[in-house]
Amino acid sequence: MVDISGKEATVREAVARGWLEISQEATEAVLSNSLKKGDLLAVARLAGIQAAKETSSLVPLCHPLPLDHIEVNVEVDGDARRIKLEARARTRWGTGVEMEALTAVTVAGLAAYDMIKAVDRTAVLSGVRLVSKSGGRSGSYRRSGEGT
Numbered sequence: 001m002v003d004i005s006g007k008e009a010t011v012r013e014a015v016a017r018g019w020l021e022i023s024q025e026a027t028e029a030v031l032s033n034s035l036k037k038g039d040l041l042a043v044a045r046l047a048g049i050q051a052a053k054e055t056s057s058l059v060p061l062c063h064p065l066p067l068d069h070i071e072v073n074v075e076v077d078g079d080a081r082r083i084k085l086e087a088r089a090r091t092r093w094g095t096g097v098e099m100e101a102l103t104a105v106t107v108a109g110l111a112a113y114d115m116i117k118a119v120d121r122t123a124v125l126s127g128v129r130l131v132s133k134s135g136g137r138s139g140s141y142r143r144s145g146e147g148t
Helices: 024-031 040-053 098-116
Strands: 010-021 069-077 082-093 124-134
Touching: 010 098, 024 069, 024 098, 040 069, 040 082, 040 098, 069 098, 082 098, 098 124
Parallel strands: none
Antiparallel strands: 010 082, 010 124, 069 082
């Protein structure tokens, strides 16, 4: 791991986004909450939160760090036939939380796929990206073309 012992603990925040592209049948099943495995939105949200807390166990060389806040939003965009995934992670620590936010989005998407795979095996998890980060030595970053 990279030595962060000389870095100042500051408030650091990261936002990541992605989506799961799904079929019309899957969209209808999610919107009507009729999936056999239950409530996709709740399960995906909890999976993302749990994953953020376990990031250092999943990603080699990633520092374990205390999360002060992790929020995962999962919503269906019926018109676009996709599930939007967003995670916001925050800590007061000596390293950033980008990996925690990205891991949360990815695992939330995987959990959503698991929930709908009986209805739609063609679903595609895509577009997972860092949207913004703040805090730390390198300052703030915002991906152009992204809203808040």
